[in-house]
Amino acid sequence: MYIHHLADGKQLLPVWILDEAQNLPPDFCRDFPAFLNVAFDSRDLMAVWLVGHRVLAQTLERAPYAALAGRIQVHAHLTPVFERERFARLIEHGFERAGRTQTLLTDSGLEILRQASKGQHAFCVPVCVWRYRMGAVIWPTTCCHRPSSSPDRPPP
Numbered sequence: 402m403y404i405h406h407l408a409d410g411k412q413l414l415p416v417w418i419l420d421e422a423q424n425l426p427p428d429f430c431r432d433f434p435a436f437l438n439v440a441f442d443s444r445d446l447m448a449v450w451l452v453g454h455r456v457l458a459q460t461l462e463r464a465p466y467a468a469l470a471g472r473i474q475v476h477a478h479l480t481p482v483f484e485r486e487r488f489a490r491l492i493e494h495g496f497e498r499a500g501r502t503q504t505l506l507t508d509s510g511l512e513i514l515r516q517a518s519k520g521q522h523a524f525c526v527p528v529c530v531w532r533y534r535m536g537a538v539i540w541p542t543t544c545c546h547r548p549s550s551s552p553d554r555p556p557p
Contacts, residue, residue, distance in 0.1 A: 404446050404447055405446065407446075408444070408446045414445070414446070414447065414448055415446075415447045415448070416447070416448045416449075416450060417447055417448070417449045417450070418449075418450045418452060419449065419450065419451050419452065420452045420453070421452070421453055422451040422452055422453035422457050423453035423454045423456040423457040423460065424453070427460075427465070430460065430461070430465075430466050430469055431465050431466060431468075431469070433469055434468040434469050434471075434472055435468075437449075437472070451473075455478075458476070458478075461473070479522050481519055481520030481521045481522075482515075482520045482522075483515075483519075483520045485511075485512065485515065488511065488515045488520060489508075489511050491522075492506065492511060492514070492525065492529060495529060496529070505529075514528055514529075
């Protein structure tokens with residue numbers, strides 16, 4: 402099995418990220434721990450991240466999902482960032498971690514993004530990814546500077 406090869410041969414721990422995990426079928430959440438037990442014995446060969454809305458946490462609190470809930474080692478809840486300075490630092494940090502060093506959002510653009518997203522991370526990501534790819538600055542008058550080769554708007 403390739404996962405065994407990664408763990409034993411390369412000393413790597415794969416991470417499987419299941420985004421929008423609140424949409425997984427109930428059978429998956431109920432049967433997933435049994436799959437992990439059979440497939441990986443008692444070794445930790447893979448990390449699984451279940452990423453989703455609060456509905457996911459509420460689902461996992463119910464009795465049929467106790468086996469999966471019992472395997473969860475870390476619960477993280479991202480709260481909206483309303484304060485201007487913290488929001489600006491959050492966005493700039495994201496761009497820096499992605500490798501961008503130049504300014505991609507003006508102060509006005511950051512404020513528009515903060516207000517439109519209500520400080521929620523998930524709503525900022527599509528705009529920031531698009532801005533990162535374009536490498537352009539968001540201008541205060543139009544919110545988005547569109548070079549002639551760019552699409553008319555960010556992807557949904």
